[in-house]
Amino acid sequence: MTPDTQSPDAIDRTEDSSRCVSETILDATCGGRSIWLDENKNREDTLYIDRREEPAGFVDEAVADPPNNPNYEVSPDEVQDYRDLPYPDRTFNLVVFDPPHIIRGDGMKTLTGVMTKKYGALKAETWQSDLRQGFLELFRVLKFGGTLVFKFSDESVDFRTVVDLAPQPPLFGTTVRGGGSSVETRWFVFHKDCSVNTDTEQGGSS
Template identity: 40%
Template sequence: MSEASENPQLLQPSVLDPCCGSRMMWFDRQNPNVIFGDQRHEVITVTDRSHGKADGTRTLRIEPDVMLDFRDLPFPDGAFKLVAFDPPHLERAGPKSWLAAKYGKLSDNWREDLRLGFAECFRVLEPHGVLVFKWNETHVKLKEVLALTPEQPLFGQVSGRGGLTHWLVFMKPGRTQEAK
């Protein structure tokens, strides 16, 4: 038995979430197989009496394992088997917007940001690695976003209120016979 199989802490995480935010989509928000990354680290508390808390507040915790920029990932080529890419999707939101805090806000240069983000996510995937992409098209249509990557999704699913959230699955091309 190898040292890594005897000690799970020595195993390299095989999943990357480069825009983890508050880890909303994760069943296990402390999954040791995942590197949770984000460009911000903050705890935000807002008044919100709708959630029944006695003090009338709601708290959002953005606490990544690694501070990073999804446009320039600090990992080697082919480092991950799976990347979960859920970048900011709001174009318009106020400076104190709960939705902007929760989901992130696109920069004025969002097309280039997402183009670079896709390229980086595919770069850090191993051959035949899987990219799960989540996008809400409230402000920007999915068609505009997909035009920013040459890769094509294998399949997807629409969800959410109003059918505006899209989950897409991509697979990084593998090595060709000639490259072997």
């Protein structure tokens, strides 16, 4: 688990803010890389990052009769906070953003259920500012003309409230609710055009 001195709910700004990387795709919240097809879980052109690192089997600590998820692990290439990344402006062609969708009072500090152990949790007091800052930071490291793919489930908050936190609206995404479940997962695709100003990019939107 991430040490208390580097709590996932607190941004550490000690990293070099202009460290170049060779990868052109960023998965900013890779977790167990569950959204990736098996053949793409270790792409050379993709940088898989997460706010924590966990060994295989850690989820089973949350269930009564393990093993339930014996091989699930969080093994990012780098431990980084999507709200404050050490990469230069306009680094990646494609960014994947699949943040936690469950809101808890203490956020990432106490993860007990299977879903929160696997995917983490947003902090009740700061989730809107955290996601807003996450969108801004990911748009900052996204090249003009690049694509951001966003995934979210409406267990704790509705999609529109979350999507409105982004610096610009999505081009397209899931618009029709599926049947049979009170909780739904939707995907949204954003395109960064030259009008986007994240207020952190050097030179603004130029």
